[in-house]
Amino acid sequence: xxxxxxxxxxxxxxxxxxxxxxxxxxxxxxxxxxxxxxxxxxxxxxxxxxxxxxxxxxxxxxxxxxxxxxxxxxxxxxxxxxxxxxxxxxxxxxxxxxxxxxxxxxxxxxxxxxxxxxxxxxxxxxxxxxxxxxxxxxxxxxxxxxxxxxxxxxxxxxxxxxxxxxxxxxxxxxxxxxxxxxxxxxxxxxxxxxxxxxxxxxxxxxxxxxxxxxxxxxxxxxxxxxxxxxxxxxxxxxxxxxxxxxxxxx
Numbered sequence: 001x002x003x004x005x006x007x008x009x010x011x012x013x014x015x016x017x018x019x020x021x022x023x024x025x026x027x028x029x030x031x032x033x034x035x036x037x038x039x040x041x042x043x044x045x046x047x048x049x050x051x052x053x054x055x056x057x058x059x060x061x062x063x064x065x066x067x068x069x070x071x072x073x074x075x076x077x078x079x080x081x082x083x084x085x086x087x088x089x090x091x092x093x094x095x096x097x098x099x100x101x102x103x104x105x106x107x108x109x110x111x112x113x114x115x116x117x118x119x120x121x122x123x124x125x126x127x128x129x130x131x132x133x134x135x136x137x138x139x140x141x142x143x144x145x146x147x148x149x150x151x152x153x154x155x156x157x158x159x160x161x162x163x164x165x166x167x168x169x170x171x172x173x174x175x176x177x178x179x180x181x182x183x184x185x186x187x188x189x190x191x192x193x194x195x196x197x198x199x200x201x202x203x204x205x206x207x208x209x210x211x212x213x214x215x216x217x218x219x220x221x222x223x224x225x226x227x228x229x230x231x232x233x234x235x236x237x238x239x240x241x242x243x244x245x246x247x248x249x250x
Contacts, residue, residue, distance in 0.1 A: 006160035007174035008084040011181075011216045012047065015040045022193075023221045025212075026243060027074040031227040034126040036074055043078065049148040050082035055155060057144065058101060058118045062087030062156055065166075067099035067115060069108035072202040072226050075122055075141075077212045079103055080165075084174060087158040091166035092202055109135050120144070168204045180205070181213035185220070188247050192219035195243060199228030199250040210249035 002014045015024065020041035027036045038046070054060040066088050070076040083090040088101075096102040096115035103120045104112035112119055121138035123131050130142035164174040172180070188210070190196060196215050200207035215222040223243045228236070228250065240248070 005217075006178055007158055007164065008081055008177060008181075008213065008216065009158065009174075010160075011178060011213075012040075012044055012081055015216060015219065016044045018219065020044070024216070025074050025077055026221065026223045027226070028223070028228075028239070029073075029126075029226045030230045032126060036127075038074060043074075043081075045150055046075075046078045046145075047081040047085060048150055048152040049145050050078055051085040051152040051154075052148040053120075053145055054082055054086050054088060054101075055152075056148070060086055060088050060101060062154075062158060062162060063089070064100040065089045065091055065094070065098070066101040066103060067091050067094040067096045067112070069093065069096070069102060069104040069112055070122065070124070070202070071105065072198075072200070072207060072211050072224060073105075073124055074224065075124065075128065076202055077224070080208075080212065084158070084164055085152055086154055087156065087162065089163045089166060092168075092208070094166060103141070104138070109138065113137055165208075167208060170205065177213065178217060181209055181217035184209045184214040185218035188214055188249065190214060190218035190220045190247060194218060194220035194246045195223060196220060196247045196249060197223040197225065197240060197243065197245040198248075199225045206249075 005011050024040045024043045025038045068090050096112050100117045102112040102115035105124045119138045120141050121135045122141045130140050134140040160175040161173050165172045198210040211224050
């Protein structure tokens with residue numbers, strides 16, 4: 001990654017320029033058996049479409065707050081980078097009543113109704129499938145995002161010193177986030193091409209860093225595992241081998 005990168009969106013752009021075909025996020029849900037692998041290019045395309053949805057359809061702008069009521073999931077990672085691309089502050093598990101926008105999964109739809117702004121729902125079903133019918137009060141992400149543009153350019157340059165992430169009661173600017181992610185990558189021994197398996201949740205910084213930001217900052221990739229506690233130890237060992245994992249954070 002480039003030393004000049006100061007936001008998560010910068011890190012993604014550098015990853016895309018360096019090697020768009022390499023894996024970036026490999027996602028497992030051990031409750032459903034789902035496995036999804038996204039290359040840097042595919043992940044960046046999802047981010048661009050989601051950022052265009054935010055900026056164009058929802059009229060989001062820098063300084064707005066988005067409550068992200070989602071678990072550790074590849075689509076959560078997409079939303080985090082989309083928020084960074086627009087300059088929107090993403091708040092993990094934040095109070096929807098205090099947010100301009102809310103993005104909710106199947107288990108948090110009721111809580112998300114407290115948001116008076118636009119609400120987006122994700123089914124979190126395999127292959128990013130849509131809901132059979134959009135939940136009341138929500139737009140279905142899987143319906144809205146496919147038609148969005150494949151390239152994104154912010155209307156206003158993103159300020160790296162503005163708030164980018166709220167998690168666990170802590171607020172981080174884009175520059176602080178990148179700095180912490182780089183330090184975590186070094187502590188985890190991540191180098192370009194490394195594969196980190198993370199079973200941590202996205203409820204706190206440690207999970208977000210291991211499950212997205214540190215691998216991104218290092219030019220590495222993440223094997224993000226949801227419901228890892230449902231996987232037998234011998235199956236975990238097999239996954240570590242088959243996915244060529246070089247470091248773990250469980």
